[in-house]
Amino acid sequence: MRAEAHVAAFGTADGELAVGGIPLTRLTHRVGSTPYFAYDRRLITERVAGVRAAMPEGLSIGYAVKANPMPAVVQHLAGLVDALDVASSGEMRVALDTGVAAERVSFAGPGKTDDELSMAVAAGVTVELESVGEAERLVAAGERLGVLPRAAVRVNPDFAVKGSGMRMGGGPQQFGVDSEQVPQLLKLLGDQQVEVTGFHVFAGSQNLSTDILLEAQRRTVDLVLELAESAPGPVTYVNLGGGFGIPYFEKDQPLDLRPLGENLHRLLEDHLRPRLPEAKTGIELGRYLVGEAGVYVTRVVDRKVSRDRQYAVVDGGLHHQLAASGNFGQVIRRNYPLVVGNRATEDAAGPVTVVGCLCTPLDLLGDNVDLPAVEVGDLVVLFQAGAYGLTASPIAFLGHPAPAEVLV
């Protein structure tokens, strides 16, 4: 997907990129300083509506808070989705602060401490068990508090999902309980003080292949039905994961949700609902809901030519938006889409290399990008910054100030 398509999604005003309908120069004055992250609430709302329209009726849509835990963003999403998935005590606090019912919050992630387990039990959120040891510690936390814990088993499937940007299931994993060990765990928990509601299978992240996602959906449902036979009581909760990717690079095509929704519809109607009539079934999405709704805005502080290469040096960098530098899980560095936001409708004048302000060659934001004639003071905008941006970046590296974040 090309940068022009991202500009079109946000829209333009007065020849500038607009976020939340506000032209970029005006928005920058409103924010008061650069660099900053801006998230467009209209785009988030439309994205959730698009997912709902494509997915089968009654399927629960969850938001994985780790993609973007800004409280205003989580609050906005809390009013749009059915569930919030958190992966730390901090995220759990943000989720509960939105006012969603604790039954709609689930807590996944390895390495949950006893304190975090107690917090989850006290709050009444569902703990997605990552190991036998964690299950035992959860039961103990419930006994200490005199509260019955609610848990689901996170399953490490016996299959891997190819083509994922990050694989989180199949083979040996720190995530979840190996599927072949789940029946034994369920038997163990059968006579313990814990309510086991069901299963969570999350096999991978950032997948742009419909075929692979279809296959993952089928195999996940098969696995859940097989494991449900060992459940101590009725299965009331099934979390099928997600893994829907977004197009970061020019050659990437956006996902077509229709076949994914139709596939899930058939799997639910023909298999899941007849066998597990009490199960509330859902998917959970992080970057797909917020990633394309965010931009990272930086200001050009210097222009230079070094041995025929044109450079624009901006006041931001990988300390805020690590992924755009190619250092967050990419094998081969490719450019994230970027534009000069205050010249959004001008023609390109030639290749410019955009670098951040950190004193390391890793701080490369755009390698030879065709841009309009860039001047000091211009606003360089990096797209696809709504997920895994600020909170997935080494903000203390080199000691520059933190960026602002706004939801417009």
Ligand SMILES: *Cc1c(COP(=O)(O)O)cnc(C)c1O
């Ligand atoms: C990270 C994570 C997600 C979200 O992944 P995205 O690629 O942002 O959709 C969902 N579920 C679990 C368990 C995760 O760890």
